[in-house]
């Protein structure tokens with residue numbers, strides 16, 4: 001369920017909100033409006049912000065679908081703050097989302113995977129800040145394999161009208177008011193939560209509309225899928241190697257697309273566990289806390305799953321850096337528990 005209260009109710013206290021089930025087939029706009037109307041104090045900014053993200057994702061979806069026809073494949077010739085070569089679509093997606101968030105007026109600051117520093121939008125009266133991975137799964141762009149976008153929304157801490165600060169972006173995962181992803185796969189789906197469960201909207205390309213297709217998504221308690229880059233196994237900690245051996249002995253299925261959004265989405269629906277342990281190249285983990293781990297952990301927990309770095313719940317981690325990386329284990333709760341108790 002969506003909460004459209006623009007007076008923020010952090011994750012922990014949101015379960016008291018009314019349950020407003022809407023039927024499959026409802027448009028995203030109708031869903032947003034009807035949910036918002038349930039909250040007398042809602043002023044619509046969060047609703048509009050979600051619409052802005054949905055619109056930008058439709059534009060990106062169009063670019064991705066035409067990737068082979070227009071000059072959007074290959075490297076952009078630039079590196080991001082993490083020293084990763086930026087793909088042209090990384091840059092295009094980054095520009096499109098930042099433009100949509102700036103023009104919307106609700107967002108005062110943004111942190112993006114593709115930008116070194118905080119982006120001040122100039123909307124000093126904007127109530128929200130956004131962390132975004134404009135294009136997730138960049139290594140799959142040129143080979144027509146599913147990719148995604150990941151976003152996380154917070155209410156600003158600094159006073160309305162003032163210049164946003166680092167503290168606005170380095171809030172804890174449990175302060176998120178909304179988080180979601182768009183999966184550009186065989187179909188395009190927008191999945192998000194505002195702390196009242198998780199819903200999925202499939203893009204009807206002929207209408208250009210996101211339509212409710214997955215209501216109140218729930219992560220199966222267990223599953224038979226494990227997802228990790230087996231090429232790195234020799235570098236994984238012994239405990240993880242032991243756990244993966246038990247997965248193989250149990251004849252679980254190895255599935256790894258190499259796009260976090262796609263691997264997460266499959267495991268959310270079918271049951272499974274995604275692992276990105278420490279490696280020699282990324283001893284602290286590869287995935288970024290603010291715009292990959294926090295949003296996916298919020299969605300996972302809202303769907304009944306779990307997300308941990310092996311020591312604590314991802315959502316309990318205090319962020320210290322805009323682009324800090326983390327070890328991530330996320331998925332079905334029983335599989336995460338098994339991993340954590342592996343000797």
Ligand SMILES: O=P(O)(O)OC[C@H]1O[C@](O)(COP(=O)(O)O)[C@@H](O)[C@@H]1O
Pocket residue numbers: 113133135136137138139229258259260261286
């Ligand atoms: O190629 P590797 O090392 O297995 O890493 C794949 C992981 O890295 C990512 O591509 C990182 O995300 P970006 O593509 O947004 O940088 C994840 O989507 C994916 O799960």
Ligand SMILES: [Mg+2]
Pocket residue numbers: 133135136137260292
């Ligand atoms: Mg990513």
Ligand SMILES: [Mg+2]
Pocket residue numbers: 090113133134135136137138
């Ligand atoms: Mg990315």
